[in-house]
Amino acid sequence: MSETDASDAEAVVYDLDGTLVRLAVDWEEVERRLVELLEREGVDADPLSAWDLLDAAEEVGVGDEADELIASAEREGATASERLAFADELVASEVPVGVCSLNHEEAVLLALDRHDLSAHVESVVGRGTVPERKPHPRALLAAVEELGVAPEDVLFVGDSESDRTTAERAGTRFEWV
Known part of the structure; x- marks a missing residue:
């Protein structure tokens, strides 16, 4: 390279x-919603970034839900990009x-x-x-x-x-x- x-x-x-x-995405809001999802699953997600939050969600079996949460914000953000x-x-x-x-x-x-x-x-x-x-x-x-x-x-x-x-x-x- x-x-x-x-x-x-x-x-x-x-x-x-x-x-x-x-993309017109409020990443802080996305991260907040991911933290809520993970805390519902008993995961302390506070110090993690959005992509680390997605990894953590996959590890506890809610990866599809987390991915869709992010994807929904990205699709909306794409239309206003x-x-x-x-x-x-x-x-x-x-x-x-x-x-x-x-x-x-x-x-x-x-x-x-x-x-x-x-x-x-x-x-x-x-x-x-x-x-x-x-x-x-x-x-x-x-x-x-x-x-x-x-x-x-x-x-x-x-x-x-x-x-x-x-x-x-x-x-x-x-x-x-």
């Missing part, structure tokens, strides 16, 4: 939230484009549709598309495979340390937003 630009990439995969769009500058780069891309997101696949598709980006994207992998979630490399590799290029020929563009780690683990190049 190296950090570089897209000039010699055979394909580009973008993260969604914070990269192409900003804000388009960011990198979306213009996606539209102008002359190489195949994919999206790999920790957000639920349905929310990703809604956000892409809302901002007229769907026609420019050949591969969409979100939470639920494959069993693993970023930073596990499988999510990014699924998008890469759909694009039909080798991981080392792909540039992954994202806005978080988790995105950088995902790129490193998948063997793609990486660019920070």
